[in-house]
Amino acid sequence: MRLKSIENVALGEMLAKPVYDDKCQLLLAKNVALTQNYIDRLMRANIHCVYIEDELSAGLEAENFVPDELKIRSISTVRQVFKELSERKTATYSIKSVDQIKHVIDEMMAVIYDNPHTLYCMTELMGSDMYTYHHSAEVAVLSMLVARNMKLSDHFIQKIGVGAILHDIGKMRISGEVLNKQETLTPEENQLMKEHPQFGYDMLKDNDFISPISRQIVLLHHEKLNGSGYPYKLSGDQIPIHVRIVTLCDIFNAISSNRSYKDRLSADEALEILRTEAVYELDRDIYYQLLKVVNIYPVGTVVMLSTGERAIVIKENPDAQTRPTVQLIKDNKRAETINLMDYLTIFITKTIEG
Ligand SMILES: [Fe+2]
The missing domain is CATH 2.30.30 (SH3 type barrels.)
Structure with missing residues (x-):
């Protein structure tokens, strides 16, 4: 199987993986032969690319990655928890939501520990409207894989996973108008966007069920080593290791899974950008760990x-x-x-x- 953009799929080609809509409902099943009707349906659902089984890639199967089913379930959980926490519009929380998040993270941990060769592989499973939730789940997987490679303890990795999956929760306090604006943001809107780490921290700060390590990730995930980040312009050793891991994985995932397919970069291009542009801003040792866990050229590429x-x-x-x-x-x-x-x-x- 291999990944192909919707513009390039041919009629009759078979889907190698199921495709889901923005509610995590199955849109098209695996092994469905693509008709014009199906292709139109995928385009309407904002699906930019799909895995197909064609002559060139027949029999090729990528191995050792987090199962799609678990990713889909984690995306659905993130969506539900984000909505629930934002609708309350207060600092209160639901223990049940936190439990769900921890449950998903524990499942990811089990996958990662069961197979020490698990690698991160970018997926294109659903429409771009799910971007924030999809991104959150992927940053969690990636951060936990990096933390595993750094031989951090499993307790620590679990807290990193929870912080990573919730890192952008503060965006739920920002209107969709600003969040999804296509044009350049006004200075005021830009300022508002930069407040999302603080908003997120405020939503979770009284929540004893979320560890201070996870909360710190939410608050500090836009700080940079050279002091050019926000909200506190921290630098160097002021930024703890767990935050540095999530920051790097957040940026990598954001540039490699751009919302528009045309602007999307392949894993090797995204890693190259990170290497050259982030020399002073990000942790170089963690970058080398990231290189080891990202499947740069999965089978079928x-x-x-x-x-x-x-x-x-x-x-x-x-x-x-x-x-x-x-x-x-x-x-x-x-x-x-x-x-x-x-x-x-x-x-x-x-x-x-x-
Ligand atoms: Fe963020």
Whole structure:
């Protein structure tokens, strides 16, 4: 299977993964053959790309990632909890919501610990209207994987997961008009947006069921190491390790899963931007940990090689992620197999749609 944009799918191609709508309801099941009617339905639901099973990618299956079903359930839980907390419009909370969040995080922990090779893989499962919830769930998975790689204790990782999943909860206090505005924000609107960490912290600060570590993540996730962040312009050691992890994962996920498909970057492009632009702002050691947990070229990804040839990834290489085993594409068919570990002068230049 491989990811394809809606503009490029062909009639009759089979869906390799189910697609969900903005209410986490199944829109189209796995193995459905795409008709024009279905493609129109996907476009109306704001789905930008889907996993398909085509001749080129037949039999290729990505492994070792957090199951979609768990991700969908976590997105649905985040949505419910965010709504519930925002509708109360007071500092009170529901213990039940917090329990649900902790339950989802515990399930993610179990997946991560059961398989030490679990990697983060970007998913395109639902419409862009779910962006905030989808983003929150993905930042939680990513942050926990990074924390696991840093060998932090499971108690600590659980608190990081809860903080990461709730990091943007303060956005529920900002009107949809400002949140979803396409044009440039006015200075006042910009200022309001910058208050979301404080809003979120205020929503949770009296909640004894959420640890201070998780709350600190909500309050400080936009601080930068060089003091250029907000709201407190903290710098260096003033920013704790758990906050640094979530900040980096938040930015990575935001740039790699842009709401508009055209502006979306592949994992390798997003990592490159983070490397060059965030030298002074983000923690370099954590960046290297992130490199180890992001599946840069999942099986089924079509890539351009430095030789100018197109190839499809058929086997990942956990020890050197940028050097997977690929098969060259000739006449739109899979040809010779090349293990990039054996050909060190050949490298992948970019991910392409195919
Ligand atoms: Fe934020």
